[in-house]
Amino acid sequence: MIITFLEMSVSVNQSKESMDISNQINRQNKTAIITGSGRGIGKETAIQLAEHVANVVVCSRTQNEIDSVVKEIENANNNQVNLLGSRCDVSVSSDVNSLVQSAVDKFGSETIEILVINAGVAFDKKLLDTTEVEWDRTINTNLKGAFFFTKAILPHMIKNRSGVILNVNSGAGKAGFSDLSSYCASKFGLAGLAESLALEVESYDIRVLTIFLGKVATKMWQDYDYSYYEKNKNKMLSPQKVATKIVEMIFDTKNYKNGDSVELYYP
Numbered sequence: 001m002i003i004t005f006l007e008m009s010v011s012v013n014q015s016k017e018s019m020d021i022s023n024q025i026n027r028q029n030k031t032a033i034i035t036g037s038g039r040g041i042g043k044e045t046a047i048q049l050a051e052h053v054a055n056v057v058v059c060s061r062t063q064n065e066i067d068s069v070v071k072e073i074e075n076a077n078n079n080q081v082n083l084l085g086s087r088c089d090v091s092v093s094s095d096v097n098s099l100v101q102s103a104v105d106k107f108g109s110e111t112i113e114i115l116v117i118n119a120g121v122a123f124d125k126k127l128l129d130t131t132e133v134e135w136d137r138t139i140n141t142n143l144k145g146a147f148f149f150t151k152a153i154l155p156h157m158i159k160n161r162s163g164v165i166l167n168v169n170s171g172a173g174k175a176g177f178s179d180l181s182s183y184c185a186s187k188f189g190l191a192g193l194a195e196s197l198a199l200e201v202e203s204y205d206i207r208v209l210t211i212f213l214g215k216v217a218t219k220m221w222q223d224y225d226y227s228y229y230e231k232n233k234n235k236m237l238s239p240q241k242v243a244t245k246i247v248e249m250i251f252d253t254k255n256y257k258n259g260d261s262v263e264l265y266y267p
């Protein structure tokens with residue numbers, strides 16, 4: 001089932017619903033791993049998830065950004081959240097396996113509950129100008145990284161017969177865009193991976209969810225087209241708003257079932 005959030009009236013109802021849901025949730029002894037959580041959407045998702053779960057794993061390739069998110073979460077929660085901040089390149093299977101093992105060792109396999117597959121890169125290039133290195137970086141981060149993380153996490157979720165894997169996708173995972181062929185290929189692939197996985201985990205009470213996003217005001221857009229970003233950042237989605245929707249999808253088991261997706265294109 002695909003749920004679209006384009007109309008104002010729906011958004012108002014949804015935000016009221018989000019508040020109701022968040023009031024019902026106490027911090028649970030669960031572990032949430034958010035890939036690419038050093039900045040942007042991943043960072044805001046880690047910060048908001050830390051209000052609901054006991055253990056949060058912050059990871060990306062940039063240590064100072066990881067340290068700063070960990071500090072921010074510690075300060076905002078009076079050190080009530082257990083944190084693991086660690087470098088992890090999602091395109092390197094040994095990095096992914098060792099991060100998941102560290103989370104299991106620190107928090108326990110039985111707590112492994114939430115995986116947000118968010119790390120991503122994009123290159124603004126025509127196909128003819130795209131180098132093999134850029135193609136590989138895009139596919140290996142946005143798609144192979146999702147494969148590595150899912151494969152490392154899934155045995156714990158299957159054993160627990162519980163878990164949520166939420167994939168951060170894009171409108172570019174539903175339609176082609178000029179100068180974005182490698183990114184579109186990776187995000188279409190991610191959509192296929194999520195749909196297939198949802199069928200495979202049906203009998204284990206694991207939910208695989210996807211959020212398809214429009215333009216979000218993050219560094220990805222600054223790097224992609226700085227002058228467009230500067231002119232239009234106030235008309236873009238904020239990473240905070242995206243994170244709020246992600247958290248709602250994770251905890252609202254009644255409205256977001258295994259295999260569901262949301263399209264959030266406008267602020």
Ligand SMILES: NC(=O)c1ccc[n+]([C@@H]2O[C@H](COP(=O)([O-])OP(=O)(O)OC[C@H]3O[C@@H](n4cnc5c(N)ncnc54)[C@H](OP(=O)(O)O)[C@@H]3O)[C@@H](O)[C@H]2O)c1
Nearest residue numbers: 036038040041060061062089090119120170215216218220
């Ligand atoms: N911004 C948008 O308009 C938009 C729209 C639709 C979908 N999305 C999706 O949203 C997700 C987050 O993007 P964002 O906008 O928040 O971008 P961002 O601000 O650039 O953040 C991307 C995060 O991913 C991390 N990352 C990149 N490559 C990685 C790798 N190989 N291993 C581990 N971490 C890696 C980055 O950290 P390091 O570089 O330090 O590793 C950073 O923490 C992406 O999947 C993107 O495709 C974004």
